Amino acid sequence: MTNVTDLSNVRASVETANGLPNAHYIDPAIFDEEKQAVLFSQWTGLAVASDVPEPGDAVPLTFLGMPLLLIRDKEGDVRVFQNICRHRGMILVDKPRKIEGAIRCPYHSWCYSTKGKLVSTPHVGGPGQNTHDAINRDTLGLNEVRSHVWRDVVWINVSGDAPAFGDAMSHIIDRWSEFDLPLHHGGYDSRFTLELNTNWKLAVENYCESYHLPWVHPGLNSYSRLEDHYNIEEPGAYSGQGTMVYRQITDENGDRFTDFEDVGQKWNEQAEYIAVYPNVLLGVHRDHAFAIVLEPQGPERTVEHIHLYYAQPDTPEGLRARNTQLWKTVFEEDVFVVEGMQKGRHVPGFDGGRFSPVMDSPTHCFHAWVAGKFEAHRGQRTAAE
Known part of the structure; x- marks a missing residue:
């Protein structure tokens, strides 16, 4: 449990209030x-859409310790994903680059579309077997962070429950x-x-x-x-x-x-x-x-x-x-x-x-x-x- 700070006077009128505690x-x-x-x-502001000016442009970011991926998908929409593979949590993109085909995990080569859909799972069912009944690609796309672009700022809502x-x-x-x-x-x-x-x-x-x-x-x-x-x-x-x-x-x-x-x-x-x-x-x-x-x-x-x-x-x-x-x-x-x-x-x-x-x-x-x-x-x- 965090040491709870006393904020009782911070919300008082401007004439009598104190600022936030140390x-x-x-x-x-x-x-x-x-x-x-x-x-x-x-x-909350994350970046600007001008950081990814063209379809396929991708920029890895860290937001309060969380690895995120800012990307402009092939249709031109700006999206924000958790920058980790759904397989073993490996970082997908480690430096800004253009995604020419799919987003490929460097660990086991699982691949995702620029819209976050899981499109390829090589050898997941054994050598030469690229599918398995236990691996439902439709439910294993990249986790998308709720985002909106206004005045070029990319705003994100990590909790997902803001208005x-x-x-x-x-x-x-x-x-x-x-x-x-x-x-x-x-x-x-x-x-x-x-x-x-x-x-x-x-x-x-x-x-x-x-x-x-x-x-x-x-x-x-x-x-x-x-x-x-x-x-x-x-x-x-x-x-x-x-x-x-x-x-x-x-x-x-x-x-x-x-x-x-x-x-x-x-x-x-x-x-x-x-x-x-x-x-x-x-x-x-x-x-x-x-x-x-x-x-x-x-x-x-x-x-x-x-x-x-x-x-x-x-x-x-x-x-x-x-x-x-x-x-x-x-x-x-x-x-x-x-x-x-x-x-x-x-x-x-x-x-x-x-x-x-x-x-x-x-x-x-x-x-x-x-x-x-x-x-x-x-x-x-x-x-x-």
């Missing part, structure tokens, strides 16, 4: 509990309905990763608020000032911040990216940055968007996978590179903050901190959601005992 950032036992309570039970994606995410889908448009990944120069010595939740918490802009992002704050920002909160679903001043970047010729079509006049100078719970950070602008998938690798280690998108597939390379560098600079400025807060969680007796009722309410919204998920999970576990 153990939720540093304790391996709480991290294991969090997998079930927060990360497996929700629609349908469209229902679970209806609030954010509706909020950004104007941006329900084709997204074109910028390509090799529009993706990068940041490896952080921090808990994944601290990356979410920092992204949610604009309070830190004047001190951590002075360049950004020089034109998109603190007072130009507003809080965004949908309790139980997402939170973040928006700005009323978005300045398009230009190249040396004064050229800009092509705008997304018909997104509405309000987006001419407005932009929004929202953390969709639990682990996906999204940004939208009139002329580009980004997605950040946070990969928790342990209580104190996180990898940020950052991807940039445009309205057109043929954006100018120089302008694209300039935009990537701009965002890389901004996100790197946050590293010392999230790593510094992680170190702070090792101070015994730290009470989780307090919130500015005005500036920190999107972050408090996230803390309250996490606490609620833990309490619900613990309630179910207690009822089952």
Whole structure:
């Protein structure tokens, strides 16, 4: 039984609440509990569909210790499978590659289609006997993990019992309905990763608020000032911040990216940055968007996978590179903050901190959601005992 942390005050009003206790950032036992309570039970970001652009493309991934296979099947649909053979549990694909025929297990050569169907079982009934009455291929296909692609992010629900994606995410889908448009990944120069010595939740918490802009992002704050920002909160679903001043970047010729079509006049100078719970950070602008998938690798280690998108597939390379560098600079400025807060969680007796009722309410919204998920999970576990 995990040491149960006291979350009673985390869900209090923002004026009086404390943040999540230290153990939720540093304790391996709480991290294991969090997998079930927060990360497996929700629609959680795994990767992006642009990682498998063509039919047959397959990429092995590890999600919270679980070997998974991201694949675009021969019909072009993105799927996620457990990356193990149903025979003896052998890893099927050990590096990114194109599946030309079937997915073949390297151990005993059982083969699966890109839709997960078991299609071949060589010598399973003895030498030269490729079938056996006890081996029903129809019931031994790859175990598929429930998945959905939205804004190019591949979301998975490991537990299999979350509401349908469209229902679970209806609030954010509706909020950004104007941006329900084709997204074109910028390509090799529009993706990068940041490896952080921090808990994944601290990356979410920092992204949610604009309070830190004047001190951590002075360049950004020089034109998109603190007072130009507003809080965004949908309790139980997402939170973040928006700005009323978005300045398009230009190249040396004064050229800009092509705008997304018909997104509405309000987006001419407005932009929004929202953390969709639990682990996906999204940004939208009139002329580009980004997605950040946070990969928790342990209580104190996180990898940020950052991807940039445009309205057109043929954006100018120089302008694209300039935009990537701009965002890389901004996100790197946050590293010392999230790593510094992680170190702070090792101070015994730290009470989780307090919130500015005005500036920190999107972050408090996230803390309250996490606490609620833990309490619900613990309630179910207690009822089952």
